Amino acid sequence: MTNGFTRLTEQFLVHIGVERGLATATVTAYESDIAKYTDWLETRGIHEPDAITKQDVEDYIAALGQAGESARSKARRLASIHEFHRFALGQHAVTADVSAAVKAPKGASTLPDVLTVDEVTRLLDTAAVGGSTDPVVLRDKALLEFMYATGCRVSEATGANLDDIDLDEHIARLMGKGSKQRLVPLGSYACRAITAYLNAGRGELERRSSAKIPERRALFLNKRGKRISRQSVWEIVKATGERAGITKPLHPHTLRHSFATHLIQGGADVRTVQELLGHASVTTTQIYTHVSPEALIETYLTAHPRAR
CATH class of the missing domain: 1.10.443.10 (Intergrase catalytic core)
Structure with a gap:
């Protein structure tokens, strides 16, 4: 991860861990998701948050599917990306939340087991x-x-x-x-x-x-x-x-x-x-x-x- 994403990611993790009070395991999961996402972006020559497009987000989710990840796993990673982009917008690190219109893959939201x-x-x-x-x-x-x-x-x-x-x-x-x-x-x-x-x-x-x-x-x-x-x-x-x-x-x-x-x-x-x-x-x-x-x-x- 280069400097373009490093500082923003550090600020994001502090935000969810300290200000929002999420559990350590949850923060670690976010960190892993965002690291994998930004590493992939850099392979496409994207090194700054404001250079990301909606198409990049969609292509990343598609790449996860090609790598064999389930719909549920892709939905979880996309949820992390949504949180990251919303935070970036709030910090004025980007001019728009390009991830907002990217929806979770079909089949990701399965209904839980419920008793009558x-x-x-x-x-x-x-x-x-x-x-x-x-x-x-x-x-x-x-x-x-x-x-x-x-x-x-x-x-x-x-x-x-x-x-x-x-x-x-x-x-x-x-x-x-x-x-x-x-x-x-x-x-x-x-x-x-x-x-x-x-x-x-x-x-x-x-x-x-x-x-x-x-x-x-x-x-x-x-x-x-x-x-x-x-x-x-x-x-x-x-x-x-x-x-x-x-x-x-x-x-x-x-x-x-x-x-x-x-x-x-x-x-x-x-x-x-x-x-x-x-x-x-x-x-x-x-x-x-x-x-x-x-x-x-x-x-x-x-x-x-x-x-x-």
Whole structure:
């Protein structure tokens, strides 16, 4: 990378890492994307940001496809390029954002795996295992209720501490990407499940710890009394789904996807869902505004004056 791009890239990385507070891993991903992009531009004799044209951006995305990158990967790299060009425009390093009109390749925006409301109910009811008082069962029920109630990321669930939960106010504090905190409501089902777990489950799990100093902070503990891991959450979701007879692919993010989709279907506006999910951009949230063909037909039949 020559001096034409070096300073702008350094400023961009400081901007997203410090001013916007993005996570270190995210900043590193941006850095990699932009380095690859500017290196490619220099092979075409382009050494200054203002010399880039829309055609150059389109040719770069096409070159990625020829190199075997998937539509999703190309879309992610293009998102980085969009951010870079917007920043360059804001810094007056360019006179126009030539990337703005370049769209992501078709097929890049695939809909996430989503459970129906009935499937979520079946999953959460199955986690209870007939009202068992086993501490692991109580934990699994509380964990899954918590994840669906808040729409949290798996890292936010495993990172949750006891003092992040206010059961009287029905509120949870989540630590999202870039160490950004947000408050989200906790529904009555989640509050009851967490209360049962705290009263009759967590203490027993903590006592199972072989550590000299027990885990006092973590909300969710594993069978050995330590903070639960991401892998354990994945296994809990998968095993509970199998017992519930759910054949769709299941992973921790399925509950987050379902949370967002059910809110949108229930009438929540996209901006509200964006805040609850902790998305930096509403564009990320808009994937949940998809409408099923059945819903489209039902709306048409009920709303169009000459549909019937």
